[in-house]
Amino acid sequence: MFTQFYDNLSIGLATAFSVSNLFYCFIGVFLGTLVGVLPGVGALAAISLLLPVTFHLDATSAIVMLAGVFYGASYGGSTASILLNLPGTPSAAVACLDGYPMSRQGRAGVALLMTTVASFIGGSIGIVIMMLFSPLIVEYALKFGPAEYFAMMVLGLIAASTISSGSALKGIAMVVFGILLGTAGSDLETGVARFAFNIPELYDGVSLVVVAMGLFGVSEVIASIRTIRRGEVDRKSITFRSMIPTRDDVQRSWKPILRGTGLGSFFGALPGTGGVIASFMAYAIEKKLSKDPSRFGQGAIEGVTAPEAANNAADQTAFIPTLTLGIPGNVVMALMLGALTIHGIVPGPQLMPKHPDIFWGLIMSFWIGNVLLVILNLPLIGLWIRLLVIPYHLMYPAILMFVCIGVYSVNNAPFDVFMVMVFGVLGYAMRLLQFNPAPLLLGFVLGPLMEENLRRTLLISRGDFMIFLERPISATVIAITVGLLIWAAVGSYYARPLKAVAAKAP
């Protein structure tokens, strides 16, 4: 077993250290830090924007780059939180609570350094966990049949749509809408072009690039044009000297960092949870364990480091279900899965044995990416601070330009650009009506796989749905799904008075 582990490592290292992969890893984490720092442009929009570029790359470089954007954004996200009290990414929202008070006390440098250290430790431990557990899961998952797959996908989608934010009912509706959208295009078995309405451009359905860019890129621009604010940063206050933490800072931080990492690693691997929930929980736990909880919110260093460690660990372990089972736990992972599918690689238990270079190369690139991020975030902090003050009204026409040219370049089709507008307006309407576009995209990516596995299952069982309950693994998964649904239903019943109060507030 150890020799195999060693072989895998060397395959991974050889792949990750190839010149092109190093280059795309750098591009990924650089862009990730950039969009993480800039409020109003998220990792999701950035990854959607980069999808067309990945058509020109080989599969490993593509996934290495996209992954870099994802975890790079988590590093960068906390910078805007600390300096401006504006979270660059949702998972960095917690960093505002104590990070911004620290910068008002003139300790922004310490906060920035300690979050980078915490992110690095959290990320590194997350990678180790991924390396150890993935092979075990793959070995187990190779025994799965279509029934198990279908059940797991249903669980993943239900978890992702009910646990996250907002109404569970609306989340599930969005998943169903997404799956329905995914059925458009030619049917796998008969070749019938479904929902094409005699428009030749729709015979193959809508592409992931179009849906993702519309829902996350364009609608974000529409919503941000009038609402985004920019702050002023005192650039000179952040020097190397100001970054040196006191002995007290370090002593207060190392245990919270480890606890945060543990939480993050666990929640990252579960479907539907991930970095945002892990970081909020890490904050709550540190506050509870603290001897003096009143320090929290006043610039407590552990209120910054624990959540940062948690969300970076979660970012790494989120790859476990995606790469070992082919079931993405969140919408960014769904995009990764889509990017691999574009290259003809089906993520799932077969990925590791069939394409060890992609799997282990990606994991090894995480190490390189994390080291690059430390370099990008500490010595180059001045660059990012300068970018923080670029006004949004100069930025959004550029974003729209990248969206349009990017989408057009995939098929040289003006029709695709037009569809991006349709999905952009749809996404904006969904925002206004408080529907979350993330479950829609998850359903869209998983839909075709679900249909395929469902059809196969029922063909094997001669149309008997009991097969899902007769097979022990799928029965367990279905039981968990039903439990989640009941929990969500009960939860929404009790939460109703609370939500009514919250609705009155603004």
Place this chain on the structure above:
Amino acid sequence: MLTRDYRDIIGGGSLLALGLFAGLYATTEYSVGSVQHMGPGMFPAALGFLLAALGAAIALPALFRPGLLPRPEIRPLVATAASIVLFAATIRTAGLVPAVILLTVTAALGDNKLGWIAIALLSAILSIFAVLIFIVGLDMPLQLFIWPNRWL
């Protein structure tokens, strides 16, 4: 505060309509088959009716509770949508540079922070960026300008 939660009535109602349409379209246009041998219509039809049910479940309770209706930001919405459509319409007929300039100018009108000179400068800078990144850098088969005599 309105007497009814129009936000969820509109949202749920649209999903109800969309679901019913998809379900009925799939059952009438495509063969449904049997559960054992599903036709192309079975899965979309089931999803359509499920979506309709979920839409009804969202809209119905909203009829009996007060709520707020958010106002869309019309100007950014129209400017953004128009800029994308103009790009789609001109990229094949006029070329990359005119398409980018049209896109930038229209998009910039979504906000009132930029004057005409600033907009002109921004569109010039973005056109240069577009050419450098996509044609020089990524070597994409895009044409800079397409002169009118080509249309004839």
